[in-house]
Amino acid sequence: MALSAIFLMIFLIIHLAINFLSVFSPGLFNEASHFMGTNPLIQFGLQPVLLVGVLFHFIMGFVLEIKNKKARSTAYVKNNGAANSSWVSRNMIWSGAAILAFLALHFYDFWAPEINIKYFKGDMSGLLNPADVNSDFRYYQELVHKFADPVRVIAYVVAFVFLALHLLHGFASAFQSMGVSSIRKKQIQMGAKIYSIVLPLGFIFIAVYHYFNH
Amino acid sequence: MNLTLKIWRQKDSKTKGQMVDYKVTDISEHMSFLEMMDVLNEQLFAQGEEPVAFDHDCREGICGMCSMYINGEAHGPDRGITTCQLHMRMFNDGDTITIEPFRAAAFPVIKDLVVDRSAFDRIQQAGGYISVNTSGNTQDANSIPISKHAADEAMDAATCIGCGACVASCKNSSAMLFVGAKVSQYALLPQGQVEAADRVKNMVAQMDLEGFGNCTNTGACEVECPKGISLENIARMNRELLKASI
C-alpha cells in the first residue's frame, strides 16, 4: 500500500504541474499534453504502470479493509474512536471510495475519449481538426469545455476535498509503514500538511479558474 | 455516586453473550474501577446472581491482566493507566458506563469480560527471545558496552505489559504495537543482532497467523497504551522487516 501510495503521490505532482500550464499558457499545455499522450515510452511504458498502481492501490485497499474487519468478529457496542485517533485515519476506506467514484467520472471525461480517439479511431494527431494540419491541438479546448458545466466543477471540487482528507492521513502513514524513523517525524508531518492541502487546492483552483474564465 | 452499568455477560466461549444493565449505588469517588466492580459483585452475590468474571491480578498497573473496554476505550477514559488504576472520580453521579471485553478475533471471550490473550504468548514463542542458555557461563555483563541512549530506548520498548489495549483500541485489531515493541527491544541491543532477521520474520508471520489485522497507522494504540509505547516501534519493526526481507 505504502509503495503504491508514494508512487501515486509522485504522479499527482506531475499531473498537477501539467494542468497548471493550462492556466498560464494554453499552448504549452497543449504541447505537454500531446507529448504525454503520444510518446510511446509514456503511453506504453508508464501508462500501464500507472494503471496497475491505481488498480493495486484500490484493490489492496478494499482487501485490507475486509481483512481488518474480519480481525474483529464482534463489534463494540460502544466505541469512542474519536478519543484516540483522527476521523480521517479511521475512514480512509470512505475517502478512498469517494476518490474511486471520482476516478470513474474522470476516466469517462478524459481518459476514455482519449483512448477512443487515439487507438480506436486511429487519430494520433491531437488536432482539433485532423484534416487540417494547421488547426490547434484539441486538448485545451476539451479541458475548457469540460469545466463549463457547474455540476461537474462541483463534483471535482468535492472529490478533491476527499483527496485532501485521504492524503492528510495517507501521506505520513505511507512513510511510517515504510519504516521511516520518527526522528524525521516533524518534517514528515509538515510535508504531509503542505502536500495534502496545497495539491488538492491546486486542482480545485484549475477547475474553478476555467469555469469562471470561459 | 449512583451509576448504571451496561456489562457484557457471556457464560462461556460457546454461548452467545449480551449486554445486561445493572445499577450500583453509593460508589465512592476514591474507589478504583475494579473496586467498583467488586461492589457490584457483592451486590450480585447478595441477590443470588452470578458475579461478573473479569481478569485482574496485581491491581497496580504492571501485570497487564486487567482488560476492560470502558465507555468505548481500552482501560477507560484516563491516560497512561490500566483499568485497575482508573478511579471513579473520572465519572459523575448518574453516569451510564458501558463495559465490554477487549474485542478481537484473536482474543476470543472466555467468560463475561475475560478474554484469551494467549496469541501474544505464541507470537513471543515464535522468536521473542535471545537464544542464550541460562547456564551461568555467559560473558561478564560489562563486556559489551551499550550506549545509554540505546539502553534507554530498549527499556522504553520493553515496558510493554502485554495487556492488549493496543489490539482492543485498533480499529483493525492489529497487534503491531505489541510486536513492534518486542522486536524493537532486541533490535536496539547488540545481544539480539545475530538472529534479528529471523526474529522479525517469524514474529510477524505468527502475528498474521493469529488473525490480527493490519496497521493503518491511526495511532489509537499509542494513545491508549498504559505504558506509552511509541509508534516509532512500529516504524522500527517495519524497517527491520524490510531489511530482513531484502
Place this chain on the structure above:
Amino acid sequence: MALDSKIPEGPIQDKWTDYKNKINLVNPANKRHIDIIVVGTGLAGGSAAATLAELGYNVKAFAYQDSPRRAHSIAAQGGINAAKNYQGDGDSTYRLFYDTVKGGDYRSREANVYRLAEVSGNIIDQCVAQGVPFARDYGGLLDNRSFGGVLVSRTFYAKGQTGQQLLLGAYSAMNRQIARGKIEMFNRHEMLDVVIVDGKARGIIARNLITGEIERHSAHAVVVATGGYGNVYFLSTNAMGSNVTASWKIHKKGAYFANPCYTQIHPTCIPRSGDYQSKLTLMSESLRNDGRIWVPAKLEDAKAIREGKKKPTDLSEEERDYYLERRYPAFGNLVPRDVASRAAKERCDAGFGVNATGEAVYLDFADAITRYGTEQAKIHNISNPSKAKIYELGKAIVEAKYGNLFQMYEKIVDENPYETPMMIYPAVHYTMGGVWVDYNLMTTVPGLYCIGEANFSDHGANRLGASALMQGLADGYFVLPYTIGDYLADDIRTGKISTDSAEFEAAEKEVKDRIEFFINNKGTKSVDYFHKKLGKVMWDKCGMSRNEKGLKEAIEEIKAIREEFWKEVKVPGDANEMNPELEKAGRVADFLELGELFAKDALVREESAGGHFREEYQTPEGEAKRRKEFQYVSAWEYVGEPSEAILHKEPLEYENIEVKERSYK
C-alpha cells in the same frame, strides 16, 4: 523426622563449588526420559523451568495467570543486588553475604546465604545476555544505585521496573523452550494438591481454571515456586491472586513449614481509603530520604483532620509531632522498615491517625522543598529570594527526584503531594517464612522442591531491599538445576510415572470432594467476608507488633472463623466453568489454616527478630530484643490441625559472622 539441612562440609567459600563438583549428574540422553513439574512461573519458577528444559528435562509448567509473564515478581520496582563490585567501592561476595545475614537479624542459614551471594554476579551476566535492558551510564557500562542501609552501591535496576524486566527475561527463556517443545505450559491452571507415591513426590492435581476440569499430571520431581503468603492479611501489596495453596497443600502432605511468623511490613504504602479497599500500593522507600513523617500532636487536631474540619497545612510546627525524629534522633525518618512501621502503628492506635480511616500518617515534603529551594537560590546567586521563588526552585528538585511517585500518588489519592503532605501507612508486602528446604532446596518430602519466596531459606527474619529478585533467580537459574540432578540421577530407570495409581485416584477424589462441598454448601456468606475477617485478626494481632495475649486470642478467633467458614460459606456458580469465587474459596480455606499456624509460630517464638516483634521482648528503649536460645529455624510438621503441628528446630550456627545487636538511636 529429624531435620537434615545437608550443608556440605568445608570452608564456606568452597562449599558450593566442592559440592557441585561431587554431586550426581544425569546424562543428557537420560534427561529426555525425566519429567519435572514446576508450579508457578515467577522469577524462581520461570527461571527454573527454562533452565531445566535447556538441560534436557521435560518440563511441565503451571501458572494460574493467563501467561507466565504476569506473575507478581513483575511488581518489584527497585532493583536486584549483585556483588559485582563494578563501582569499586569495596563490595565482595563476603560483604553481600554479611549484609544479608545481618539484615535478616541472624535468623538465616549461613551456607545458603553465602551461595546466594556467590552466584549473584552470574545473574547479572545472564540477564544482560538475555537482553534485559538494565540502566547504563554514559560510558555504556551498567549503572548501580544504593539501597536500604548498606554501605555499597550494588543494586542493578531497569527504571522502576526491575522485576518486570527480569521476569520478561525469564519468560523469554521459557518461550524459547516452549517453542522447542521442552516446556509444556499450562496457563490458567491451579495446583490443588501434590501426589506422593512411595514417599516421593510424583505429580500434582491441577484445576483448569477455564473449564473447571480436574487434571492429573505426573513427573519424577515437583518444584513449587508459588511465592509468598502475604494475602493471609487480606490487604497487602501482593497481587489479588497470590496465595498459599500450593505451599500449604505440600505442607499437609509432609513438607515442613518454616518460620511462618516472619513477615515484612513496608512503611511507605498508600493508606486504605475505605472498607471497599481491595489492595494496597507500595511507594518507594526512597521517599523517606526527603520526607518528614508526622502526626498532629493533639488528639483534637487529629480528630478535626479526620472529619475534614482542618487541613494538615493549618497546623503550626508546634502542633505537629515528628515522632520518628523525636524517638530516634540519630536515624530520624531513616530508621529501618520494621521500626518505622511499628512507630506509625503506635501513633495511629493511640488515636493520632489522619485520614478518614484513622490509619495514616503524614509524609511531608514542605521542608525539603524549602531546603532545596534555598540551596538552589544560592547556587543561582539569587539574593533575597521570595518565598514563591524558593518554592518554585525547590519543587523542581523534588519533582526531578520523585516526580513519577508523586504522580502515581496523585492518581490514586487525588491530592497534590507538593501542596499537601502525602499520607502513608505500613502494609504487608513480603513473607520471609515459607516451606522448609535443605541446602538442595528440597523439602522434607523427597523429590519435592520449593524455591523463591515460597521457601524460607535466605532472608532470615527480615529481607533487605533488592534481595528478593536475587534469590528467586539464583534458585531458579543456578541452584536448583544442579541440585535436582543429584536426586534425579536415581530415577533414570523409573520410566514414565503412571497417573492411574491409587495415590492419584485418592488425591483427585480429595480435590473433587472439596470443590463439590463448596458448590453445594448452603451457606449465606461470601468468601471475601471470611477473608476480610481473617485479615483483620491477622493485622490486629499478628501484625507489626505481637504479644502473648493477642496471639492466643488470634489462635482462638481464627479457629472460630474457620469453623464458621466451613458452615456458612457460599460459592455461586458451577464447578465446571470459570469460577473466580470457587478459586478464592479454596485459597481462603488454606489461609484460614495457615493463619493459625502463623499465630502459633509467633507465640512460640518468645523473642523479637526482624519482622517479628514481640512486645514482651524489647529493650528498655523499645527496640527488638533477640534471644540466643531462639537462634533456630522453627519447622512445623502437619499432623491434622494447625494447632497440633509439631515443632522441629534447625539450630543456626554462625561461624563466619559475629552475631551483633542493632540500634538506631
